[in-house]
Amino acid sequence: MGMTITEKILARAAGKPSVKAGDLINAKIDLIMCHDVTTPPAISMLKKHGIDRVFDPEKIVVTPDHFQPAKDIPSAELHKRLDQWAREKNIRYYYPLGRAGVCHALLPEQGHIRPGEVIVGGDSHTCTYGAFAAFSTGIGSTDLAAAIATGMLWFKVPASMKFVLNGTLGHGVCSKDVILEVIRRIGTDGALYRAMEFVGPALKQMSMEARMTITNMAIEAGGKSGIIGFDETTRAYLEGRLKGKTDYTVFESDPDAQYISTETIDCSKLEPMVAFPHLPSNGRPISECAGLPMDQAYIGSCTNGRIEDMRQAAAVMKGRTVKIRTVVVPATPHIWKQMIDEGLAQIFYDAGCVISAPTCGACLGGFMGILAEGERCISTTNRNFVGRMGHPKSEVYLAGPATAAASAVEGKLTDPRKFL
Amino acid sequence: MPKAHVYKRDHINTDEIIPARYLNTDNVAELAKHCLEDLDPGFVKKCTPGDVIVAGDDFGCGSSREHAVWAIQGAKVGAVIAHSFARIFYRNCINGGFYPIELPGALEKIRDGDELQIDYEAGTIRNKTQNTTIRFTPLPDFALAIVRDGGLLEHIKKKEKGKTENVR
Numbered sequence A: 001m002g003m004t005i006t007e008k009i010l011a012r013a014a015g016k017p018s019v020k021a022g023d024l025i026n027a028k029i030d031l032i033m034c035h036d037v038t039t040p041p042a043i044s045m046l047k048k049h050g051i052d053r054v055f056d057p058e059k060i061v062v063t064p065d066h067f068q069p070a071k072d073i074p075s076a077e078l079h080k081r082l083d084q085w086a087r088e089k090n091i092r093y094y095y096p097l098g099r100a101g102v103c104h105a106l107l108p109e110q111g112h113i114r115p116g117e118v119i120v121g122g123d124s125h126t127c128t129y130g131a132f133a134a135f136s137t138g139i140g141s142t143d144l145a146a147a148i149a150t151g152m153l154w155f156k157v158p159a160s161m162k163f164v165l166n167g168t169l170g171h172g173v174c175s176k177d178v179i180l181e182v183i184r185r186i187g188t189d190g191a192l193y194r195a196m197e198f199v200g201p202a203l204k205q206m207s208m209e210a211r212m213t214i215t216n217m218a219i220e221a222g223g224k225s226g227i228i229g230f231d232e233t234t235r236a237y238l239e240g241r242l243k244g245k246t247d248y249t250v251f252e253s254d255p256d257a258q259y260i261s262t263e264t265i266d267c268s269k270l271e272p273m274v275a276f277p278h279l280p281s282n283g284r285p286i287s288e289c290a291g292l293p294m295d296q297a298y299i300g301s302c303t304n305g306r307i308e309d310m311r312q313a314a315a316v317m318k319g320r321t322v323k324i325r326t327v328v329v330p331a332t333p334h335i336w337k338q339m340i341d342e343g344l345a346q347i348f349y350d351a352g353c354v355i356s357a358p359t360c361g362a363c364l365g366g367f368m369g370i371l372a373e374g375e376r377c378i379s380t381t382n383r384n385f386v387g388r389m390g391h392p393k394s395e396v397y398l399a400g401p402a403t404a405a406a407s408a409v410e411g412k413l414t415d416p417r418k419f420l
Numbered sequence B: 001m002p003k004a005h006v007y008k009r010d011h012i013n014t015d016e017i018i019p020a021r022y023l024n025t026d027n028v029a030e031l032a033k034h035c036l037e038d039l040d041p042g043f044v045k046k047c048t049p050g051d052v053i054v055a056g057d058d059f060g061c062g063s064s065r066e067h068a069v070w071a072i073q074g075a076k077v078g079a080v081i082a083h084s085f086a087r088i089f090y091r092n093c094i095n096g097g098f099y100p101i102e103l104p105g106a107l108e109k110i111r112d113g114d115e116l117q118i119d120y121e122a123g124t125i126r127n128k129t130q131n132t133t134i135r136f137t138p139l140p141d142f143a144l145a146i147v148r149d150g151g152l153l154e155h156i157k158k159k160e161k162g163k164t165e166n167v168r
């Protein structure tokens, strides 16, 4: 029987010729992502249990991002613990303030993600890295502690769901709209415990940035991981970028691999989408919801805070001004610099936006754009749960960067295609 | 006798269990004060040690923050019974030595305020108020072993002492 790409990667990591969905395996971890919220507790746990070691300081990437620059004294203390540990353990790839960025944008950009590897991170959106044909999943602090100390973790091999993305995206429609449509169809637990494998011709026209937006939100459908196969776009992105080991193994799903379901999406039929409060599965096409007044727009996060997203937002804002508070958050220092070099920062400034330092910021209700009671925010982030960006009675509407920018310009939910 | 706090809701997420505004600390006592705050602000006051949370599908969806499990443990909740659990939350429970009880149909079998007695090994819940016995599928052996040891790190330590392989 054939294997899926996910099964092949996990078999390799478990040192077995083959595995199948449902198998319990002990897998070797190739890379661990650590940030400021879930790693300090993991460090403390290791100390407490007297297993205060690091399996391989070359295979751990550390960056503060959620509350950085420190938003208050307790988060400064978290950063201090993270910083002391990273230095004490000689973590090779530590990105302190100044080089720090939103983890899931930073690691691929800095060349830490290799196809065929098993990657874990103390963050649910670690599934983002699956865009590089890797198995990647989010874990909590205890798992993180175990992985840091031993370089191994147990997994149940997930069954795979196939998502066939057909057609081509229309002008002004982006990969965020595709994933919001997928989640609308299957629900926030539609892929619970599953690997979501994305295939199909529509992916060919998508950059690595656009693909990462899709795998990033696999967790919003309950998925254990999201994965996209390797192709020329992947190869070109990785070339000259990889840090450390530059070789990698490319795995592909066998033609007779087993899937528990297949869902087909005709991307040419999609419109820009907006997911209404309080679930990412509440997606609606913009034609059915345009006109709803907003109080704030937020453009950033690990979902849509990359340079391509900034370009899309700027294309809408160029020569226009925003009617509502608009916070632009480049996800990494490199993107921040690119925004200046490409003249995007100027466009955002002219439009009346504020540009923040790279941070998770208000995406998780940390700081840098928190909502008051009753306020509505159009946001390029990934979660619109109750209280996610501020007051429990505030509301978050999820959309792609062009839709968020158009809604900022008009002060209400707006179809970006009229500006493009 | 532990009482049930029933939330007739699916997808109770980690932001509702412990809002991100409190994630700037990992102090369990501090987190416990805000357990379920955005779902039911009165929860911590009315929860007595050992009480049980009962909910529908996909409990604990969202973020990987183990702070959600710690807040629940810190609030001295005895158990969470749900139709199903989100994957990372479920794993975090086991890793923290907290037993997640998966029970499809729990919302029909347990009413708010019911007095419950749970036998984890046998996989039964005695509903004293309704005078019924409810069965659930116990955790698989390897997970049960982790919970019994008090969590994954305790488990690893024990294994290492026995000079066996790690994390199995």
Ligand code: SF4
Pocket (backbone or CB within 6 Å): A066, A102, A103, A104, A123, A125, A301, A302, A303, A359, A360, A363, A364, A381, A382
């Ligand atoms: S940007 Fe938002 S979703 Fe992404 S890692 Fe940061 S807090 Fe999480």
